[in-house]
Amino acid sequence: MRPFVFFDVRTSDVDGTKKFFADLLGWESGGPLFTADGVPWGGLTELAPDDDRAPQWLPYAPVSDVDDATAKAVTLGGRVVRERTDLPFGSLVVVTDPGGAALVLFQAA
Numbered sequence: 001m002r003p004f005v006f007f008d009v010r011t012s013d014v015d016g017t018k019k020f021f022a023d024l025l026g027w028e029s030g031g032p033l034f035t036a037d038g039v040p041w042g043g044l045t046e047l048a049p050d051d052d053r054a055p056q057w058l059p060y061a062p063v064s065d066v067d068d069a070t071a072k073a074v075t076l077g078g079r080v081v082r083e084r085t086d087l088p089f090g091s092l093v094v095v096t097d098p099g100g101a102a103l104v105l106f107q108a109a
Helices: 014-025 066-075
Strands: 006-011 028-030 033-036 039-046 056-062 079-087 090-096 102-108
Touching: 006 014, 006 102, 014 028, 014 039, 066 079, 066 090, 066 102
Parallel strands: 006 039, 056 102
Antiparallel strands: 006 056, 028 033, 033 039, 079 090, 090 102
């Protein structure tokens, strides 16, 4: 199993972030996604003006049951940052580890 299945960068400047990584690393993008040969591997999420969180990268870790993994994260000292969100392609919960580093727990549909 791969440790991460997707990455999302939360930024206040989507276009600037796309240009930066294209110029720095040659990364391709299409719409709100980073792509490789047309296949999405990462997303760009614009921070709302009233969102006081710093821009950050969020890795998506695959789990077989997002609710169980969330409960375990909390038991281990983590914190839920974003409650479960169900999307057509899967369900996710954003948690932090005890030190505050964020991670997306992702259960594919």
